[in-house]
Amino acid sequence: MTDSANNWPVRAAHVDDADAIVRIYNHYITTSVITFEEQTLSAAEMAQRITDVKALGLPWLVAEKDGDVLGYAYATRWKPRIAYRYSVEITVYMAPGQAGKGTGTALYAELFRLLRACGVHAAVGGIALPNPASIALHEKVGMKKIGEFEQIGFKQGRWLNVGYWQIVFDDNAEAGRV
Numbered sequence: 001m002t003d004s005a006n007n008w009p010v011r012a013a014h015v016d017d018a019d020a021i022v023r024i025y026n027h028y029i030t031t032s033v034i035t036f037e038e039q040t041l042s043a044a045e046m047a048q049r050i051t052d053v054k055a056l057g058l059p060w061l062v063a064e065k066d067g068d069v070l071g072y073a074y075a076t077r078w079k080p081r082i083a084y085r086y087s088v089e090i091t092v093y094m095a096p097g098q099a100g101k102g103t104g105t106a107l108y109a110e111l112f113r114l115l116r117a118c119g120v121h122a123a124v125g126g127i128a129l130p131n132p133a134s135i136a137l138h139e140k141v142g143m144k145k146i147g148e149f150e151q152i153g154f155k156q157g158r159w160l161n162v163g164y165w166q167i168v169f170d171d172n173a174e175a176g177r178v
Helices: 015-031 043-055 103-117 132-140
Strands: 008-012 060-065 068-077 087-094 122-129 144-155 158-168
Touching (some): 008 103, 015 060, 015 068, 015 087, 043 060, 043 068, 060 103, 087 103, 122 132, 122 144, 132 158
Parallel strands (some): 087 122
Antiparallel strands (some): 068 087, 144 158
16 A cells, blocks of 8 residues: 555554654644644544544554654544444544645545445545645545535634535445445
8 A cells, every 4th residue: 555656655553653643633733723622632542543443444544654654544433323324534634744745645545445445435524614735635535515614613712614525435326335
């Protein structure tokens, strides 16, 4: 699983990656409104999140170069009700300074391949707005804006909108392929 254009391996995440992943995520918790979490996480908490996602049979991936994690992406259940069983929510985060270098595209390409293989029909990604870089990435990989919640979150002293982008995997059009 290598992105040949940039020679960045994309592989399944392991709990041993939790330190690197939590450093990336905590950066966004403390410096941005990209995530609505306000308290930083420990590596142990991140390791548990990785374990929980994998226990659902869903992928959590990392992109790395020379042993450094450049970014990560994963899928979780969209909602717990049974009728949503073919839909997931996806997310991607890049290490500071890594945006715009193809890391997110490589992560999403592999994530989408794995989601199709396990029979996922639809993937949804939420983006705190404004965030032109994230919008560009999601649209580059074929996602379309499907809606926006106004003033749904409050962080860093302001109300924030969240837009949702979706992709439907046409090759998984028939229910029951999971």
